[in-house]
Amino acid sequence: MPVDTVWVVAEITESGPSSITQELLSKARSIATNVAAIAWGPDTASHAAALGEYGATKVYDVGAVGETLPGVPVAGAIAALIEGGDTPDALLVPASYDGRDVAGRLSAKLDRPVLTNVVGLSENGGLSSEHTLFGGTVAATAHFTGEGPQIFVVRAKSFTAEPGGGGAAEVVSAPAPAAGATGTAKVTARHVEERTGPKLDEAAVIVSGGRGLGSADKYEMIEELARLLHGAAGASRAIVDAGWVPYARQVGQTGKTVKPNLYVACGISGATQHLVGMKGSKNIVAINKDQDAPIFSVADLGIVGNVHDVLPALIEALKNR
Template sequence: MSKVLAIILSPEEGISRSDRELLAAGRILADPLDGQLVAGLVGASVEESQAAEAIACGADKTYLAGDPLLVDHNSEVMLQAVEYLVQELQPQAVVFIGKTSSQEIAARLAYRLKTGCVLDCVEMSVEQSSGRLLLTKPIYGGKAVALFAASQTPAVVVLRTRTVDPAEPDEARQGDVETLSLSLDSSRVNARVVERVSEQGEGVKLEDATVIISGGRGMGGSEQFQVLEELARLLNGSVGASRAACDLGWVPASWQIGQTGKKVAPQLYVAVGISGASQHLVGMAGAKHVVAINTDPNAPIFKIAELGVVEDYKNVVPHLIEELNQRRTN
C-alpha cells in the first residue's frame, strides 16, 4: 500500500495549526492513492498524546521517533531520524510543513535519497491517469507558477504554511501508534544552543492574525508605525511590514511579510506605504481582502487591492482610528 509520510518536527507543545495543515495536505495525497497517511513525530520528547492528536487530525498511523539528542532542532540528528523513518517506511512522498528547520532537513534528505525535492509548494495533487504527484510552487518571486510532476519516489515536499485549511480533529478516528528506537550518532551533534532569547510579542501572531495592518518604506520612520499599531489594536489585528521597513531597522525583522519573510492569510490586509513588489505579494497572497493606501496611483499594490486609497497615509489612518474609536464609544 502507498504511504504518504508527514514529518512533524518537535511537537513538544502538541500538534500545531500548521501541523494540522500538513496532515490535511497529507490526506490530499494519500486518499487518491488509496494509501495510508503516516505521521512521523520527531523530537526530544514525543508522546502518545501527540500521536493521538495526529490520528484525530487524519493520520492512519503514527510513529514516535523520540530521542534526547533531538533537542534544540539540531538539524544533523533530526535528519538522521527522518532518514531512518523514510528507510523503514519507503513512502511515496515525504511531506513537511514550511518552517526554516523543515526546509533545511528536506533538501538534505532529498540529496541523501537521490530524489527530487520541491520547497515552498502551494498546491499538491495526484495525477489520476498515472498516480504521479503534481506539485505547484511560485517561482521568480511569485511572478510565475511552476508545476512539477514527481518522477522519483519518495518525492520530498515542503508545503507552504496557510495554503491548505487545517484538519479539524475528529476524536473518534482510530489509528495505530508505534514507538521506534532510534540509534542516533551523537558525534554528529555539531551545534549547541547556548542561550535562548524570546522575542516580546504583543497581540496575535502574524501567521494567525485575521487582520494585518502592514507598513512599508512610505511610513517614513519607526515612530510612525505607532499609528499602525493603534489601528491594529482597534481591529484586534497585528502589525506587519515590508522588507524595506525591516531592513531600515524601523521594526523587528520578525514582522517582515514576503518571500523571505512570513506567509500570512488574514481576512483583511491593509498595506500602508507599501509599493507591492512581487516579493512582498508572495507573502500576503493568501489574504482575502486587500486595502492599499499609497500616494502613487501607479503603485503595483493597487493591481491586487480590492480597495485603494491614493493619499498620504497621514491623512487617512488617523481618521480611521478616530472613526473606530467613536464607534466603540457609541
C-alpha cells in the first residue's frame, strides 16, 4: 500500500527545479499517491509545469522570501500548513545548504525527529530509509517510531530523476507566518564565483586533488586536467580544511556525494570520509605514491606514482592529442 501524501521541499534555480528536487519528486511519485512540492521565490507559479512534470500535483507557494535566509520562512510555512490540519505522511528535504536549515528548523518547531543522510527509501506499509555508515562499508535501515510527519533529509544522487509526464501542478498559496527574532538574518550581497565547465554534482568527469599535491598552487594541475576532460575539479577534505580550495569543491561525507562516469583521484589517500562521497562513481582512476593507500581498493585503475610526475605527463599527453 503506497504512502498517502509526501511533500518535497523544492529548490528552484534559474534553470528550474534543481537536480536533487527532480530526484526527490521522482522518488516521491513512486512511493506516494499524492505528491506536493513546497517552493519559494518571486515567481513559483512559472515553475508549476516543471514541478508537475516530475510528479508534483500541487505546489505550496511560500512566495518571495526576499533577503531572508530560506530556512526560517520555509519551515514556518510548512509548520503553519501542518498546524492548520494539512499534514503529509512524510517530507523529503534535500541535503543542501538551505535544505538542512529547513529540516532543522522544522524538526524543532514540530518537535519531530529527522533522519538525515538518507540514500534510499522503501515503502512497505510504512517508510524505511537507508543510510550508509563508516565510509560506506555498512548499510543501515531505519524508520520512525512515533506519530506525525516523517522528515527525511536525502543526499543528492540517491534517486534517479525521471520526468513522469504529469501536467502543471496546482499552485496553492502558503505564506510564511511572521518569524520574530528568528527571521532577522538577512543577505546583504550575493557573490557568484566564476566557474568554467560543469557543476561538481552534474559533471560526467571529476578530477579531485588531495594533500599529495603538496601545496595550494599545485591545485592548478587538477583544474587543468578537469578542463581537458570537460569535467569539474573536486577536492578532499584535507585541502579544504587547509584553505587551499573552497568548501564547495569538497567531495565526501562532509561535502558532496558524486557519481560521475569517471572520477580521477590525485594525491588522495582515500580516508573513509572521502570514499563515501565518490565510491559510487562508475569508473575510478587513482594516482598516489603510497601503494597501500585505501583509495586503491576502490580504483579500477591505480597508478602508484608521484602526482608531480604523472599529472604533468598526462596533461601534456592530452594537450597533444
